[in-house]
Amino acid sequence: MKINEKDKYKLPKSRVVGPVIAYTLVFLIILGTIYAVVSILEDYVFNVRSESDMAEIKALGILYDTGSEKQREEILDRLTEQGRAYLVADKDGRILRSNGKITCEGYDPSEDQISDAAMMEFFEETKEIDAETNENLIRIGIDVKANNTFRLDDSEQRISSFGFLVRLGLDNADTLVDENATQMMVPYWIATGLVDSSQVLIVRNELPINGKDYLYLIAGVVLSIILAVFLFVIMIISVIRNLHANRKMKKIMFRDNIAPGRNWLWYVVHGREILLKRRNAAKTYAIVELVFIKYRNYVLCHSVKEAEELLRKVAEVITSKLGKGELCAHSTSSGLPLLLEVKGENDARERLEDMIRYLEEIPSPHTLSFRAGVYLVTPSKEDKFDADIDLLYNNACAAGLSIADNPDSGIAFFDDKLVEQEKWIDTISERQQGAIDNEEFLVYYQPKYDPRTDELMGAEALVRWNTSDMGLIPPYRFIPVFENNGFITKIDHYMVSHVARDQKKWLGEGRKCVPVSVNISRAHFSEDDLADQICSLVDKEGAPHELIEIELTESAFFDDKNAMLNTINKLKSHGFLISMDDFGSGYSSLNSLKDMPLDILKLDAGFFRGENTDQSRTEIVVSEAIRLAKSLNMKTVAEGVEDKAQVDFLASEGCDMIQGYYYAKPMPKEEFEQRIGAVSEIDETAPQV
C-alpha cells in the first residue's frame, strides 16, 4: 500500500459527524413518514365522518335554489333553530344573510363586505386550476386565526369562484365539549353553491371525536416518540462506542512503559500538529534528542528493570519541567525526544542546562550524565521542512552525535557545519577503499632527534591522503572518520606494511636506519590477534622487527587492560618497540605505566604549547615524567617542541628524543631519505633548524 508522505502520521479520526448525520436523516424520514400516515388517516376519517353532513348541506343547497323566497327563509331559520351558524355571500364577498358575528380578517362591517385585499391574498394562497374546466377550485382550508375548520365541497364546481369565503369565521365557532363529555365536538364548515353558483351557503357543523380516536392519536404520537428516542439512543451508543474504540486504538498505538502512553509515534503525531499550528505564529521550537549517556553501562551494572526505572524518573523530571504545549516522549532505549517552545538558542540552552542539572541530581549509585542534541525550528525555517518531524529529529540526533564521544553532560545545536561534516564523511567513506587500492595514502616521516647531540634517533610515520581533486588531506580530516567507521584498521595495516617496506629498502641501500614508529589506532586493540597481524605484515616485507615501533595512544590504556597487556607482551616478544603516545593529554595513566612493559613514553605536545599555563609548574611535571620514565627503564620522546629554550630544557632534564618543528616537520619519504643518507654520508646529515 502506498502511503502519502504527508498523511503518514495522521491517525484515523473518531467517526462522530458521519453517524450523527446518518441517524438524524433516518430519524427525520421516520418522523416524516409517521406524520404523513397520521395526516392521511386523519383526512380519511374526516372525509368519511363528514359525508352525511356534506350530503345534507348539498341537499339544503338544492332546496334553497329550487325553493321560493319563503322556503329559503325557512331553510335558514331551521339552521338557526338547530344552533348551527351559517352565512350566505355573493361573488363579491358581500354577506347577504347570516347568523352570529362575522370575525373574518379583512371584513368591513360598515360595508358588510370583505376587502379586495383579503380576497386577493386568499386567491394567491390557495387557488388551484382544474385541468378540465379551467376554473378555480377551492379545497379544504383552515383559518388558524379563527381556530375554525372549513370544508367546501367543490365536487360539482358549483362554488368555484367563492374561494375567499374560507377565510370567514363566526364567533360561535369555539370548540365545543359535549355535555356528557364522552366525545369532543370539532366545529367545521361546509360551503355549497347557490343560485347558479352566484352565491354560497356556508354552514357550521360539528364533527364528533370520541375516545377511540384519541387513543389512536395518542398511540401514534407515543409510538413516534418511542421510535425517535430509540433512534436517538442508538445514535448516542454508536458515537460513544466509536469514540471509545478510537481512544483504545490510540492507547495501543502510543503505548510506552517508560513515558506512559507517549512513544515515538505519539511524539511525531503531536509534534507535527504543534509545528503545523505554529505556521502563522512566529514561534521558535526546539526539537531535542535527550540521551541518558551511560544507559547501556547502567543496564550491565544493574538490570534492565532498574535502568528502566531510572529512565522513567528521568522522563518524570523532564515532564515536570515542561510548559503547556511541550512534549516529552520515549523513543529508543535511552533516547527521549522533546519538543520545547523557546525564545531562541540561548533560552533553549538555559532550559536544557537547567533540566540536565535536575536530572543529574536523581539519586543513583553512579554519576549520571545526559546529552542533548538540538534542532531549532525558527519561523524562517518552517517552509523548508514542512513540519517533517522525522527529518528535524534526525538533525537533532546528528547534533547530539557530534558530542557523543564526550562522557560528560553536554548540549549541541545543529548547524550547517554539521551538514557539511556529514557530507564530508559520506564523501570520504565512499572513496576510502579506492584510495587504498590506488595507493593514494602517503607515508610522511617526522624525525626524532637527541637534543644533546642533535643526532637522528628515530621517526614517526604519519599518514597523508594525496587526492587528485582535493590535494593533500591532513590526517585530522579523515582519521576520526575512519576510527568511527572502522576503516582505520586498514590504514594501520597499510602504514605498517609501507614503513616495513621502506625500512627494508633503506637497509638494502645501506642507509642509517632508525626505528620508525607507527600509530596503531585504539579501535584495533579489540582484536586479540593484533600482534600476529603486525608481525606477519612486517615479515612479509622482510624488515627487522626492532626497526618498527608501535605507538599506542594513552587513552587506549583505559580499555581492557588484560587484553592490552597481552598484546604488548606478544609484540615485545616479537622484538617490536612499544611506546605510549600522547602521555599527559588525557587522564593520567600512571597506573598503566606500572603494569605495562613499555619502551618509550611520548610526552604530549600539550606540555610545550601552553602559553597561558604556568611554565615553572609545567617544567616540574615534565621533568618528573622524564624521571619516572627513566626509573621504569623507559626512554622519553617530547612531541611538539618548537623552540630552542624548550630543547635546552629537555636536554638538561635528560629527555632522550625530541620530535617537533624545531628539528623538522613531517616530510615526504624522499626528503626523509636525504636525512638518513648512505652510511658513508652519516656525518653530513646534520639536523635542519
Ligand code: C2E
Ligand atoms: P600524533 O600521533 O600525536 O602525531 C603527532 C602530530 O603532531 C602530527 O600531526 C605532527 O605533524 C604534529 N607535530 C609534530 N611536531 C609538531 C610541532 O612542533 N608543532 C605542531 N604544531 N605540531 C607538531 P599529524 O601528522 O597531523 O597527525 C595528527 C594525528 O593523526 C596524529 O597525532 C595521530 O593521532 C593521527 N595519525 C597520523 N597518522 C596516522 C596513522 O598512520 N595511523 C593512525 N592511526 N593515526 C595517525
Ligand code: CA
Ligand atoms: Ca603518534
Ligand code: CA
Ligand atoms: Ca602524539
